[in-house]
Amino acid sequence: MNNKTQFIFMSEGLFEHLTETEAYIFSFVAYFACDVSKGRTFKRTTASLCKNLGYSSNTVRCAIESLIKKSFIVKVTPPARERKNLKYNYIEEVSHHLKIGSHEYAVKFSDWLSIMLEQLRKGTSKEFYKSNTAEVSFFKVYVSALQARSNKENWKRNQSRHLHKALALHGYLFNRGYWSEKHYNSYFSRSVSFLSAVFQWSPNTIRRLINTLKSLGLIKYKIDDRRILFNKVYMVEKLRQGYMKLVSRLSPVYNENTSPRSDSKLTTPMLKRPGPNASPEEHAVFLAQMKASRRV
Incomplete structure (x- = not known):
């Protein structure tokens, strides 16, 4: 069974604010951090981000720090819990606990992603978008294509x-x-x-x-x-x-x-550029010839 993420949602406006690495990390984080059932908190380890997105651990950590500086995400302190299970308690401690930050586009992206996912789960997305204009247009990026099938890959x-x-x-x-x-x-x-x-x-x-x-x-x-x-x-x-x-x-x-036929000889006509004292009409004719020969 493959428990890795198959795709993430990105938007056109995301790249106006983030690099491609930051966009991948933020899109992955936002998918979980916009979910009410998950407490609107992203809780995954660096290793999980690496396996799902095909990045190195250093790249992931640097991108998270950069996103925090840009106010796209914020770190939160996990609630204190009793140590009932050592294994899962350890995973809880090493996981990143992140929420959506205060940046205007980050909030808009998260809100509309939450709306879209909710409508898809209800099966009412067609009816919803007929009467509501989306402010953020999403597209899927299939990160499964970047995931390694083995540790040696x-x-x-x-x-x-x-x-x-x-x-x-x-x-x-x-x-x-x-x-x-x-x-x-x-x-x-x-x-x-x-x-x-x-x-x-x-x-x-x-x-x-x-x-x-x-x-x-x-x-x-x-x-x-x-x-x-x-x-x-x-x-x-x-x-x-x-x-x-x-x-x-x-x-x-x-x-x-x-x-063009392989046995034919292609000849490109020589175009003579008008002189410095040429009229505007002569320059216009020369420009039309350049466009016709696909030189501009």
Whole structure:
């Protein structure tokens, strides 16, 4: 029986305030800390966080301290209890006891996560969201893909951070793909600049992540002008196998009717830039030629 967490809930706005490591830790903590039945308190050990999220113990401790400084979580003192069972008393003592902090977005994230989970358990989520507009939009990140199956299974070539980012991006794209298919759309589009703004990562990082997901067979896409058309996003099962290399250039995918023949010679027309005294009309024509040849 696998008692590890299969997925966590993240949101687009989370990355405006947190790094990807902090976002993973906070999302995991918030899932338990927003639950009334659990006393709105997260009680897990560092080892539990490591096993579920695929991080080292030092990374987990540093992220928790950073989240406390940002007021996303706070430490609480566990209540004094009688020592009835040494084993479980020890686990209680070494566990982190955390609650949601005072940061505005942390409170909003926790409140809407609690509402969503409650509606899902009641089976009334469709009716609820028809009459209530959610202030936080969540997507699942399948952390089971980052979990080691044995103690000997280590990260390859220090790939942890890149693959954690890749999995978060996959969760976002998988959620968009689900809603796209539900509304009978064959694809959905996003630009690199848009994804860069959502996750607060550089455009080159976004391109590398997309190429990594493509090389792992998790997405299919093609380039249309400055947009990326995602045709298919597949469910992820395992991500710890790593990647061969990082690629910062997105390769356009051509249709059969527009793809160049292998035996034909491609010639690129030379464009002459207008001189310093050229008229605005000449500059406009030159810019249109640049766009037509996809040089801008």
